Amino acid sequence: MTMTDSPPATDTAPAASSPAVAGLYDALTTTDHKRIGRFWLRSGLLLLIGAVVLGVLLGIEGTDAESTDLFGGDNAYFQMWALYRIGLALLVAAPLLVGLATVVVPLQVGSTNIAFPRAALASVWGFILGAGITVVAVLAGGGFGAVDRVTVDERDAIALTLVGLGFVILSLLLASICLATTVVSLRVKGMTLMRAPLFAWSVLVTCSVWLLTLPVLLANLLIAYVDLHNGPGTFGGDASGSLAIYGQIAWVVEQPQVYAFAIPVLGILGSIVPVSAGVRAARHGLSVGLIGLFGLIAIGAWSQPYFQNDGAIPHDEKFVFIAFGLAALLPVLGSMGGAGDTLRRGGDSIVGLPPAHLLGALGGGILLLLGAGAGALRVIEPLELGGSTDQVEGIGTLAVSGVASLVLLSVIVAAVGGFWFWASKIGGHELPPMLGRLALLGLIGGAVLLGGGQVVSGFFDTVNHPLAPPTEDAADALAVVSLIGAILIGLGALGVVASIGKAMRAGATADDDPWGGHTLEWATVDGVFTEAPAPVMSESPLLDDADHEGEES
Amino acid sequence: MAATTTGLPSAEVTRPRTVLVATMFASAAAFMAFAGVLLVYINERAAADEWFPPGVIELGPAGFVFATMILSIFTVQWAVQAINNDDRVNTFVALALTGLFGAAVFNQLWFIINDTGFALAGSNAEFLFFVVNGVFAAFLISAVAFLTLTFLRALIGQFGPRKADGVAAAAFYWNTVVAMWSIAWYVVYVAK
Numbered sequence: 246m247t248m249t250d251s252p253p254a255t256d257t258a259p260a261a262s263s264p265a266v267a268g269l270y271d272a273l274t275t276t277d278h279k280r281i282g283r284f285w286l287r288s289g290l291l292l293l294i295g296a297v298v299l300g301v302l303l304g305i306e307g308t309d310a311e312s313t314d315l316f317g318g319d320n321a322y323f324q325m326w327a328l329y330r331i332g333l334a335l336l337v338a339a340p341l342l343v344g345l346a347t348v349v350v351p352l353q354v355g356s357t358n359i360a361f362p363r364a365a366l367a368s369v370w371g372f373i374l375g376a377g378i379t380v381v382a383v384l385a386g387g388g389f390g391a392v393d394r395v396t397v398d399e400r401d402a403i404a405l406t407l408v409g410l411g412f413v414i415l416s417l418l419l420a421s422i423c424l425a426t427t428v429v430s431l432r433v434k435g436m437t438l439m440r441a442p443l444f445a446w447s448v449l450v451t452c453s454v455w456l457l458t459l460p461v462l463l464a465n466l467l468i469a470y471v472d473l474h475n476g477p478g479t480f481g482g483d484a485s486g487s488l489a490i491y492g493q494i495a496w497v498v499e500q501p502q503v504y505a506f507a508i509p510v511l512g513i514l515g516s517i518v519p520v521s522a523g524v525r526a527a528r529h530g531l532s533v534g535l536i537g538l539f540g541l542i543a544i545g546a547w548s549q550p551y552f553q554n555d556g557a558i559p560h561d562e563k564f565v566f567i568a569f570g571l572a573a574l575l576p577v578l579g580s581m582g583g584a585g586d587t588l589r590r591g592g593d594s595i596v597g598l599p600p601a602h603l604l605g606a607l608g609g610g611i612l613l614l615l616g617a618g619a620g621a622l623r624v625i626e627p628l629e630l631g632g633s634t635d636q637v638e639g640i641g642t643l644a645v646s647g648v649a650s651l652v653l654l655s656v657i658v659a660a661v662g663g664f665w666f667w668a669s670k671i672g673g674h675e676l677p678p679m680l681g682r683l684a685l686l687g688l689i690g691g692a693v694l695l696g697g698g699q700v701v702s703g704f705f706d707t708v709n710h711p712l713a714p715p716t717e718d719a720a721d722a723l724a725v726v727s728l729i730g731a732i733l734i735g736l737g738a739l740g741v742v743a744s745i746g747k748a749m750r751a752g753a754t755a756d757d758d759p760w761g762g763h764t765l766e767w768a769t770v771d772g773v774f775t776e777a778p779a780p781v782m783s784e785s786p787l788l789d790d791a792d793h794e795g796e797e798s
Numbered sequence: 799m800a801a802t803t804t805g806l807p808s809a810e811v812t813r814p815r816t817v818l819v820a821t822m823f824a825s826a827a828a829f830m831a832f833a834g835v836l837l838v839y840i841n842e843r844a845a846a847d848e849w850f851p852p853g854v855i856e857l858g859p860a861g862f863v864f865a866t867m868i869l870s871i872f873t874v875q876w877a878v879q880a881i882n883n884d885d886r887v888n889t890f891v892a893l894a895l896t897g898l899f900g901a902a903v904f905n906q907l908w909f910i911i912n913d914t915g916f917a918l919a920g921s922n923a924e925f926l927f928f929v930v931n932g933v934f935a936a937f938l939i940s941a942v943a944f945l946t947l948t949f950l951r952a953l954i955g956q957f958g959p960r961k962a963d964g965v966a967a968a969a970f971y972w973n974t975v976v977a978m979w980s981i982a983w984y985v986v987y988v989a990k
Contacts, residue, residue, distance in 0.1 A: 311958030360816045403887060418827055426820040456827040473917040476925045480838075546830075551838045 273370070276362035278351050279772055283671065284369045285344030285420075286664075290742060291334045292376060293657065297735040299329050300695070305727035307711070308721070319712055320395065326711040327491040328379075330646065331389065335413055336376050338506045338656040343420045345366075345446040345663045346509070353442040354764035355778040360426040364748055368419035373727025375412025382406040390481060390489030392712060400473065403490070407470045412597075414463050416665050421452035421459075428452075433765065435780035442764040442784065443532055444663075447512025450540035454505045461546035462497050465586050469493065493550055498630075498649045499641070500620040501569040502545030507616075507652050510609045510659040513534050515665050517606035518584040519785070520760050521599075522591025530785045539576035542569055561676045570624030577617045581610050601681030605662015608761045609655045610688040615693070616651030619644060619700040643720075644703025651696035654734070658688050661741050669755035670772045676746040684740025687733050693789025694730025698723045763788050819976040821967035825974040828937055832978045835933050836985060838860075839926045849923045850990060860987035863906045867976045870899040874945075881952065884959045893949045893965075900942040905936055927986065934975075934982055938978060941947065941975040944968045 246727045275281065303326055306315050316322040351359045359365050382388075386395075387402025395403065428441065428449040438446065469490050472482030481490040496502055511532070519526040526532060548566060584607070588595070595603070623644050662685065702723040703709070758767040763785035765778050782789050815931050876888050877892035911931055916924040948968040951957060 361820060422820050422823045422827075425823050426816050430814060430816045430819045453824075456823055457830050460827045460831035461834035464831050464933070465839070467933070468838060470834065471918070471929060472925065475923055477919055479922055481927070546834065552841055 273366075275366060276358065276363060277670070278359040278365065279348050281359070281362065281365050281369055282344045282346075282348030285340045285347055285372070286416070286671065287344075288373055288376065289337055289340035289344055289660075289743075290738075292332070292340065292741065293479060293738050296329065296337050297731070297738045299325060299332075300731040301728070301735055302713075303329055303722070304695075304714050304731040308724045308728055319391075320388075320391045320393050320399070321386075322711055323390075323392045323491075324383055324386075326494075327389045328383050330498050331410070331491075331494070332379075333653045334503065334506050334649070335410065335417070336379070338502065338653050338660075339417055340372060340376075341422070341657060342451070342506070342509050342659040343417065344449075344690035345660055345667070345671075346424050346444075347420070349663075349766055350445045350448050351427055351431065351668060352769055352772065352774075353445045353764050354428055354431055354433035354436060355765045355781070356427060357774055358624045359423050359785065360422045360431055364419055365423040367449030368416045368423065371416035371419065373410055375409050375414075375416055378409030378412060379406055382409055382411075387476050389491035389494060392601045406471050407473070407490075409461060411466050411470075414459050414466070418456060418459055418463075421455045425449055425452035425456070433778045433781055435782060439530060439533055440781055441533075442512075442766075443515030443526070443529070443536065444512035446533055447509045447515070447536050450536055451505065451508040454508065454540050454543050457504060458502060458544055458546040459497075461549070462494060465494050465549065465551065496549040496611055498653070499548070499645055500545070500623075500648055500652075501543055501548065501566075501573060503649050503652050504539065504543035504573055504617070505545065507613050507656050508536060508540050508543060510655050511539060511576065513659045513663050513666075514584050514606045514610045515581060516764070517602050517662060518587050519591075519605040520666075520762050521595060521606075521788070522588050523594035523761065524587060524591035525763070525785050525788060527586040527590065532580060532583055535576040535579045539573070539580075541577070542573050545569070551774060563681070564730045567626070571621050573617045574614075574621045577614050580683070581614055583675055584610060586795075598682065600661045600760075601676070601685055603680050604682055604685045604689075605658055605660075607664060608685055609659025609662060612651050612655030612658055612689065612692050612696070616648050616655060616696065619651060619696075620648045623648065623703075626744060641709045642703035643707040643709050644700045645709045647696050647701075647703055650699055651692060654688070654692035654696060658692065661685060661688065662746070664741070666760070667766070668748070669759060670769070671758060671764055671769065672749070673754050674751070674758065675753060675755035676744050676748045680740055680744045682749065684737045684744060685695070687737030687740055689737075691730045691733030691735075695727045695734060696730070698727035700731060702727075817963045818967045818970065819930065821970050825971050827946075828940075828971075829974055829978060832933055832937060834927075835930055836982060838857045840985060842922055842926055848923065850927075852896050855927075855987060855990060856913070857987055859906055859910050860983055863910075863979060866899050867905050867979050870896050870903075871973060871976055873899065874956070874972045878962065878966050878969045881957050881962045881965045882959050886952070889952055889957075889965065890949065891959050893945055893952065893968075897942055897945045898951070900938060900945070904935060904938060904942075906957050907931060907938075930982055932985055934978055937975050937978060939970075941972050942969055 261720065270278075270338070272284070287300050302315050306313050314322075316325050329363075346430075347359060347365060351357070382405035385402040386399040387404070387406040389406060391399065425448075428438075428445050438449075441449075446485065468476075469481035472478060474482075476482045481493060482763070483489060515526060515536075517530075527644040599607075603699050623642075663679075664671065665676050665681050668674060702720045705719050705723075707720045707723075740774060757770055765781070765786060767787055768774070768778060778786070815848050872898040877889050877896065880886075880888035880892055892925075911928070914927070915922075916927055918925060918928050919986050948964055951964055
């Protein structure tokens, strides 16, 4: 029985072609999920480098916005600021996660390939096209609206930005359908959803949440686009104005929706920690439930301005918003507690410095905990940390961006941890452990400084707008802290890229199971199942095999 | 290492209905996109002092669309039943009839939009009326295209009683589009 509706791929180009043509042919026709996943990962890493450079420039501008003008005007500054915020989620975190999932999830569920590999390939090329259009359009004077009047050309560039982001979202939705279908339909016999590896389960939950919420963002973009061309000008069609268009679509990077990108952080944590500790995961069923709960809480399309027309109660003071803000902390705390318990039970297995993948998994978890904690503090009304309504009405304080930074950087840190963990499955090369530790420390430290600085500054009522003047003296100092954080993140990202480059140059192949893994992907040889996996009896099938062999001997 | 997983023995799977499962996910996404547009319409209408003047939007033509869509549920399920019974003639007739209903609905929508005399750049109400109907028309076209593809695949013998997933998937997506219009019909044309 074939796993998908695709014929077996040959992955060979026409024999008479030159290597360049053959390579291009191969890239455009491959149906190997590992190659498709690597396309996603390369795109995500390239865009990560672009994002960290932009982050440093924005940090420099943010320390002295009145006298510094790196971007050439208020419009350009605002548009780059908005691109950074939206881009960190949709152009960096999302492709890194989708790439990791495309490589790992089919193997984890015991399948030889992803469902609909041609659609998966189309999704990655669609993403590359969409991301390219978005970035070029912003560089050409477009963006998600503007603060001052715009020319006709700039207006066209704004429309092009919306088209580019639309392509990105459609591609992510297509990839989500492929991944979710893989987990639902292509699991090996005996693998119920309760026995599915936590990363695969978290990917299913993430894709489901994306499929329910990102189409709503697509609807927002469509309305703004049509209004921009022929509409009455009240749905972002005017293009100029304090938060035109960006103000409408920013819900995707604000709580609770921003948590939708971080669901796999809990899955990565749940996959890496038991293997590092050398024991079965503590309360696997509870972890499954917590990830599902986090997914439910992350459905946040309802919180967008278009749906908040009652006007009687400010958005941030609504019961549902407060409840979601507080509830998000529960699954993250529970998952971190479970990871801590697992590590305690298998503490003897970790000798010396923690491996890079464990550092990434725990660092991602801690950053997510900080983000969810800051998000919870922000919604507790008596603390008055959400900002006084007069100042921040419709915009929020910088804490909104701080929570988003912490959450999205937790995704990047956990994904990098995932690269080191599943390196033998992704590219077949072992990644340098020490450089990995240093890179991850840079990313984690930078994330704490950048996100933490923004959160604390927000708690001092600094408005979440690049052109708003700081309201407290402390805000200037915190802007410097955030800049240092952005620089550290940049160094960490460079360390990740350097590690991968070094591993590829060295060319040394990694062991098929360097960590003593518990789930089916570690039973593959060179990332390939040499025989059909036996029916699965628990969430750690390879430990079952080991236990069985132990009993027999 | 450039090993590929293709062409190797595949693992045993428990639920191979990939096309139907993927269509369910895609249908959910399509429904949420339409819901996103419709909720903007509802919220703008709730916030506005005045929406459409009485008599501008007529219930009759939209009601015919609704009735046609309800009728199409029976024909598309007829196709699913027929393919499960290996009754190819009835499958073709049912799929063709459903596609025909789709074309009729598109024609009726075209009439409704022209009949109102609205302008895209008019009021918020007129703009959103266009967007809701336009987005629905786009999903309707995609559903008819899906049915056409299914019809052609059935014609060359790709579906049968043991492989009826493709027809069931097309029917599921069609029913999702019917659900979209059912809600839009009530929200836009009945509740006004």
